[in-house]
Amino acid sequence: MVNYLGQENEQDFRQEAPAPCYLITTANDYTAEKDSPFCTNEESSYMFPSKYLMDQMNLTWNGSFGYVANGSTVIVNGQNNALYIKKSFLLEFIKRNELDVVWTVLGEKQKITGGFGRDFPGRAEFSYTYYLNEKDEVIRNHKVYNTMKAGRY
Incomplete structure (x- = not known):
């Protein structure tokens, strides 16, 4: 799910009825459009872990295309606007947090x-x-x- 920077605590997903459970956003999506004065002449987009995952997984950016926890890269920002997470790391996290x-x-x-x-x-x-x-x-x-x-x- 894409987090539009501000929905994490409020659970406001522009629906008439609330979601049947508490939803935790997993990623943010950033698009650098060609017409922006702050961007280069090429269009590109990136995904990065949500604030919740950054905090709860103790992630830090490795300065390139990945995120590190406990000294090893566990999330990689791949091609085609995708995040890849190490399966064993994700499974351990969701079991430990009962998610x-x-x-x-x-x-x-x-x-x-x-x-x-x-x-x-x-x-x-x-x-x-x-x-x-x-x-x-x-x-x-x-x-x-x-x-x-x-x-x-």
Whole structure:
């Protein structure tokens, strides 16, 4: 989940009903856009651990692309705007703190054209959730896939 810098304590995820449990943000997302006067001419984005994980896991930045705990790199900022965490480190942390892990995948695909008034090429929306079970296996919990067929609207 992406933390928009300020939701960690308030649990305000812009929903009508509150979440059924307390959600802990795991990562922050930073995008350097080309039109910013503070950025270079290239567009790039980065993810980094949330304040909660930095504090609770005693993480420190290694000055490059990783985060260190107990003298070894346990989180790496990889390509394609992704964070990779050492599995044994994560499992030990969630067991020690009696936490559960849930992943969400949300997306949409659409060919950009002139809009709905012209020949609309269609659109697909998808949503998946996964969780870590008692055997430390990743299990898909649900899948939703909707399509809006091509046509004139």
